[in-house]
Amino acid sequence: MKTIQKLQIPSKSKSLIQWRDDLKQAVTKNGESLFSENGLLTQQIDQVFVEKAQLIVMGKTFTTAQLKSLLTLLSNEAVDTVEVYSPQEIEAVSCIRFALSHYPSSLKSKLECFTKECELDFALMDKFPDWSQPGLVLMDMDSTTIQIECIDEIARLHGVGEQVSAVTALAMQGKLDFNESLRSRVSKLENMPVSVLQEVADNMPLMPGLQLLIAGLKKVGWKVAIASGGFNYFADRLKQDHGFDYTIANTLEIEDDKLTGKVVGEIVNADIKARTLKELAKQYAIPMSQTIAIGDGANDLMMMEASAMGIAIHAKPIVQEQASISLNNLDLEGALVILSCSRDANWS
Numbered sequence: 001m002k003t004i005q006k007l008q009i010p011s012k013s014k015s016l017i018q019w020r021d022d023l024k025q026a027v028t029k030n031g032e033s034l035f036s037e038n039g040l041l042t043q044q045i046d047q048v049f050v051e052k053a054q055l056i057v058m059g060k061t062f063t064t065a066q067l068k069s070l071l072t073l074l075s076n077e078a079v080d081t082v083e084v085y086s087p088q089e090i091e092a093v094s095c096i097r098f099a100l101s102h103y104p105s106s107l108k109s110k111l112e113c114f115t116k117e118c119e120l121d122f123a124l125m126d127k128f129p130d131w132s133q134p135g136l137v138l139m140d141m142d143s144t145t146i147q148i149e150c151i152d153e154i155a156r157l158h159g160v161g162e163q164v165s166a167v168t169a170l171a172m173q174g175k176l177d178f179n180e181s182l183r184s185r186v187s188k189l190e191n192m193p194v195s196v197l198q199e200v201a202d203n204m205p206l207m208p209g210l211q212l213l214i215a216g217l218k219k220v221g222w223k224v225a226i227a228s229g230g231f232n233y234f235a236d237r238l239k240q241d242h243g244f245d246y247t248i249a250n251t252l253e254i255e256d257d258k259l260t261g262k263v264v265g266e267i268v269n270a271d272i273k274a275r276t277l278k279e280l281a282k283q284y285a286i287p288m289s290q291t292i293a294i295g296d297g298a299n300d301l302m303m304m305e306a307s308a309m310g311i312a313i314h315a316k317p318i319v320q321e322q323a324s325i326s327l328n329n330l331d332l333e334g335a336l337v338i339l340s341c342s343r344d345a346n347w348s
Helices: 016-023 064-076 107-118 150-157 161-172 178-187 195-202 210-219 232-242 270-283 298-306 317-322 333-341
Strands: 034-037 040-042 053-059 081-084 088-090 093-100 121-125 136-139 223-231 246-255 258-264 291-295 309-313 325-327
Touching: 016 064, 016 093, 034 064, 053 107, 053 333, 064 081, 064 093, 064 107, 088 333, 093 333, 107 121, 121 325, 136 270, 150 161, 150 178, 150 195, 150 223, 161 178, 161 298, 178 258, 195 232, 210 223, 210 232, 210 333, 223 232, 223 270, 232 246, 246 270, 270 291, 270 298, 291 298, 291 333, 298 309, 298 317, 309 333, 325 333
Parallel strands: 136 223, 136 291, 223 246, 291 309, 309 325
Antiparallel strands: 034 040, 034 081, 053 093, 053 121, 081 093, 088 093, 246 258
């Protein structure tokens, strides 16, 4: 391996984007790839490179000092050769993609510690869905597309907030049967006027990055849908206002403009969410390898496992442990960054 001094990461830290712009002048035109072997950068390696995994690291602030530490971490984990793609800036997020020659079982936990310390997020997979082909994103609603749990909000306005929110927290942690917990919570809403639903729907705070994500998905022809253990009153409003292709959620029984305290029809639980993912993929003629599920609670785990890429967003501990990807510093724009950054980003 022949290293090129101009390619090496500078000792004085600068932004990843500044480094990229400076480095492009040093990368020769007859080569589009850049490799790191044991922490040293080069455009040529002696052996044939075989990719075993892909890694994307991203953050609002991402420096060359952090990149240098990251490449050292990979080398220490016996990832001897790394193909380094050109850093990108997507929706004010700096990101960089790597192809790895080795995928040790310990790597994910080491990256979790590193990114937590650096306030970055990462995605590590054998292979990412193809952004250039049709795909489907299925999202939870409460605390995922919006920042609140709607049932907790309407319960608070009905004067039973503490009773309901305590049950919601346990259900989202997977400590209660979801169907029974939902019926229990909804029963406390008996005689609540429908006007309370409208008040909450009119003031739903969107999860930051939601509109960017939807716009980005629509631009490349992807489908985006909601499968929620919440209520269709709110999911339908989000579909109307923000262009979701499909929504499924629970139906509150209403008589004389008041809630009866009952849920009508099949309850949308973890099983139904996973089933919905498969049914929508079939309906839209999208292979399961092109499906993504995003959620935060225990009842999202089945659809996340059924998808090609499960993303936990500011999720409960049980979900972060099992999800393929966890976003803890970025919001929903992080999902868009992962998909966009997964495309080739050569240095030429």
